[in-house]
């Protein structure tokens with residue numbers, strides 16, 4: 155292709171983005187103007203994709219980590235033939251358009267992940283590269299290479315300033331993810347100023363210290379240099395690569411190299427001047443020369459051919475390895491294999507019981523052999539979260555003889571390992587599992603203490619926004635964890651996490667509810683699921699006496715009821731406090747009080763039930779309702795009503811043994827009984 159045509163393609167992309175921002179009177183023109191050349195070289199010469207099938211499993215992944223540059227991505231998607239029209243481009247940032255302010259997964263074809271909060275995208279890309287490495291190691295066979303693609307991310311200063319990027323890059327370097335390539339738009343300017351006042355470290359040296367290959371391109375407009383850098387990046391298969399491209403924010407505009415080019419339209423006059431400077435027709439807006447469009451759209455034929463070749467390989471693989479192929483295809487479709495849950499144990503009634511984290515570990519290990527897509531790990535807390543899949547290998551570069559192998563779940567160290575070791579990097583863990591889920595082929599989980607969900611709230615929220623099926627396993631879910639004290643004891647976390655839309659939070663009450671919670675977690679589609687689990691043992695309820703644990707599926711259910719179903723008072727609890735209300739109910743019944751006991755492991759599941767079910771569990775006529783949960787009482791009045799009462803935790807915890815904590819904070823049978831009686835008195839008073 156001629157240089158002139160290359161340039162015309164780049165300028166088309168540039169000015170589509172500029173015109174989008176100008177028409178919307180909102181958005182970020184600076185990055186598209188400077189990053190268009192690198193994006194164009196990548197997309198036209200390196201990226202493997204089929205615009206007509208954005209879901210093709212073996213496509214390269216492209217992440218615009220600097221999501222504020224969304225206009226660049228939409229211009230690329232349009233030019234390269236995705237299902238996006240020029241009208242969509244004109245509707246940038248408008249109600250119900252396919253070109254929202256920041257890229258949204260499942261909203262615009264070709265958008266791999268939702269980005270905008272800086273730093274998340276690069277960490278998502280690490281997760282995608284991990285998923286690729288794992289699936290390749292598990293499913294490719296000699297002569298049959300089915301999974302073989304790269305992950306590219308375009309990252310900005312802001313991305314690299316965020317801590318999550320450091321966590322993720324550090325892990326990627328350790329893991330030697332050679333198919334991860336990041337293009338760093340090194341333009342010396344961020345939103346409010348030049349980076350000289352905030353960000354002056356040697357970024358290349360920093361990434362080399364993480365174990366990355368770094369490649370510097372002195373002029374981000376030099377297409378040959380970009381091409382060479384990408385070739386060099388691809389050639390190193392043992393290290394991730396960071397290509398640092400020196401660019402100029404708002405290239406060609408009067409605001410070039412100024413933060414003013416960053417976050418607002420250039421303005422009519424400056425748009426004109428920029429077009430003149432780069433020798434682009436000032437009218438009409440949204441100009442797309444035919445030859446530029448045709449040149450970019452060659453990607454459609456190229457992509458279709460590549461996918462066809464892959465399809466032939468897939469069929470050969472399926473003939474040679476039918477079982478393996480079927481397994482992979484099912485995982486890629488996001489389907490659970492028949493009988494995946496057949497070995498989930500039923501836990502016997504036991505007054506002493508077991509911690510729900512313990513039960514969770516047993517359930518996970520019963521599922522793992524039958525559900526190949528299940529993969530995950532913890533942020534350096536495996537012994538506490540009980541989330542290791544025993545014997546299923548540890549995801550790491552193959553161990554060299556003599557290397558320290560402590561911490562192994564067994565089954566060998568290689569990219570085929572299903573146990574991921576995140577290190578103490580909660581924030582990256584959240585973003586990495588998002589990237590893995592977005593990649594497809596896995597159902598990833600991440601685990602830590604519930605308190606440290608605070609370190610990973612941004613990716614939890616993004617998983618919910620972008621409908622990603624990930625499972626969070628958060629243990630040590632209350633003050634009852636004991637001696638570690640207030641820094642480790644969650645108080646407001648449940649309330650806080652419950653406020654996130656499209657997230658299913660389940661706090662199971664005993665071992666059998668935990669088993670059902672895992673079933674729900676894995677059957678769920680299109681949303682993240684969070685399990686809050688106890689550190690301490692809780693009684694395993696006798697399900698002959700109490701209702702079946704399957705009631706968890708409906709969010710809340712009646713465990714035991716007053717005679718004839720006419721309670722004077724309803725006791726409601728979640729998680730570890732269920733055993734407490736069960737014991738209190740026995741005592742109250744002994745005193746002749748009609749009590750209903752409700753286990754309420756999930757507000758989200760309950761709220762999704764028809765009104766009839768909700769009223770059947772919590773009849774509006776019964777005003778004496780007492781909720782018991784070792785967390786912030788915030789929100790519980792929705793279920794206990796104005797007349798009801800809540801035993802919760804409204805101050806920080808303290809360092810003491812768990813039982814002592816529970817006693818001091820009122821989580822005793824005596825207190826539940828006393829508060830229930832007081833409540834009855836109040837609600838009966840004329």
Ligand SMILES: Cc1ncc(C[n+]2csc(CCOP(=O)(O)OP(=O)(O)O)c2C)c(N)n1
Pocket residue numbers: 182184185220222270271272273310311312313316339341343344345346403416
């Ligand atoms: C976590 C987070 N904090 C703040 C912002 C608001 N914001 C959007 S872009 C930006 C900085 C942009 O600088 P840079 O990353 O260098 O991008 P460029 O200037 O090259 O467009 C900021 C602070 C954000 N999107 N995400």
